[in-house]
Amino acid sequence: MASRLSWQSLRARPVLLSTVVFAGIGAYFGARSFRLPTGYAESPESPKVFGGFGFTTLRLQDVKVVNHNTKRLVFEFPDQNTASGLALTCKAAFADWIRYIVLKFILFQAALLTYSWPKGQWLPVLRPYTPISDLNQPGSVELMVKHYPNGKASSHLHSLRPGDTLTFAATLKGFPWTPNKYSQVYLIAGGAGITPIYQLIQGILNYPDDQTKINLVFGVNTEEDLLLRDELEQYKKRFPGRFNYIYTVSHPHEDGSSLRKGYVTEELLRDVMRGADKDTHVFVCGPPGMEDALVGSRKSVGVLSRLGFSKDQIYKF
Numbered sequence: 001m002a003s004r005l006s007w008q009s010l011r012a013r014p015v016l017l018s019t020v021v022f023a024g025i026g027a028y029f030g031a032r033s034f035r036l037p038t039g040y041a042e043s044p045e046s047p048k049v050f051g052g053f054g055f056t057t058l059r060l061q062d063v064k065v066v067n068h069n070t071k072r073l074v075f076e077f078p079d080q081n082t083a084s085g086l087a088l089t090c091k092a093a094f095a096d097w098i099r100y101i102v103l104k105f106i107l108f109q110a111a112l113l114t115y116s117w118p119k120g121q122w123l124p125v126l127r128p129y130t131p132i133s134d135l136n137q138p139g140s141v142e143l144m145v146k147h148y149p150n151g152k153a154s155s156h157l158h159s160l161r162p163g164d165t166l167t168f169a170a171t172l173k174g175f176p177w178t179p180n181k182y183s184q185v186y187l188i189a190g191g192a193g194i195t196p197i198y199q200l201i202q203g204i205l206n207y208p209d210d211q212t213k214i215n216l217v218f219g220v221n222t223e224e225d226l227l228l229r230d231e232l233e234q235y236k237k238r239f240p241g242r243f244n245y246i247y248t249v250s251h252p253h254e255d256g257s258s259l260r261k262g263y264v265t266e267e268l269l270r271d272v273m274r275g276a277d278k279d280t281h282v283f284v285c286g287p288p289g290m291e292d293a294l295v296g297s298r299k300s301v302g303v304l305s306r307l308g309f310s311k312d313q314i315y316k317f
């Protein structure tokens with residue numbers, strides 16, 4: 001796991017990452033032309049927007065303000081019948097039957113590496129964002145972006161208006177999900193860390209043969225930070241007994257709120273994870289403090305270890 005790109009490691013080394021990746025991209029484009037507006041993956045099947053070589057530039061179709069610091073941005077594909085190509089990834093060179101098996105049973109959690117050159121920056125900025133739209137959805141892809149004060153990429157993304165464009169440099173594969181490999185999963189999200197977790201929820205629940213039980217623990221600062229609340233509620237209604245969530249709010253505005261108060265603590269998780277066994281997997285995505293407390297760091301043992309989870313049962317985005 002140490003060599004894997006994580007939300008945190010990318011955050012800690014943005015300049016280095018920009019430089020290294022930009023150098024690689026620069027070398028690549030030294031030999032090939034810059035493709036606009038869109039580079040399609042080479043595939044014998046219907047064309048896909050992402051997954052091939054080259055930059056992909058898409059037009060921003062719609063912007064929705066979610067709360068004080070978060071927006072939803074919909075980017076349209078040039079061809080409305082085209083799908084993102086992110087949902088299930090495998091090499092075009094695979095024999096068809098192998099491809100069928102791979103496509104049918106392994107879902108790679110995926111993020112898009114955005115490329116922007118905000119005004120005043122010496123170098124371009126590369127940051128990953130996780131689509132929140134169904135990855136099989138044709139015609140568009142939707143991102144949900146939290147704005148960080150002085151954040152280079154998030155400020156740029158928040159400045160975009162419908163009609164503007166954004167360039168995507170690459171796709172990043174995340175956790176390879178195999179349906180029914182675990183009897184249940186615990187998904188622990190903090191703030192904007194809900195996006196990869198939500199993509200996993202969609203992937204599991206939208207696949208008819210997958211029976212994995214999902215328990216989500218979502219910690220936020222205030223009630224307005226409960227992103228994707230309606231969508232999660234809909235899933236809970238559609239999958240009673242299979243999908244459950246607990247919200248916990250560390251700084252609630254009103255005393256009257258019916259939601260649980262406080263951070264994602266050991267006590268809370270001990271309660272929620274009572275039925276966990278060896279057949280259980282845990283996924284964590286959130287701010288660095290929360291991830292360190294739960295997964296552990298060089299200096300301290302994490303809450304999840306204290307609750308009996310081994311390292312290979314835990315995946316940190």
Ligand SMILES: Cc1cc2nc3c(=O)[nH]c(=O)nc-3n(C[C@H](O)[C@H](O)[C@H](O)COP(=O)(O)OP(=O)(O)OC[C@H]3O[C@@H](n4cnc5c(N)ncnc54)[C@H](O)[C@@H]3O)c2cc1C
Pocket residue numbers: 005006007008010011014111125127128129130131143144145146147148149150151152153154155172192195196287288317
């Ligand atoms: C695989 C992956 C998927 C991601 N998906 C999403 C997504 O769907 N939506 C989304 O909004 N973000 C997502 N992120 C985070 C995103 O890539 C950027 O790190 C984030 O938008 C900040 O970038 P920036 O250039 O605006 O901030 P920077 O210029 O890098 O940093 C500016 C300031 O913000 C602080 N900061 C930056 N990131 C965080 C953070 N996560 N928590 C707390 N403080 C922070 C920094 O410490 C710094 O003080 C994802 C990250 C990864 C690795």
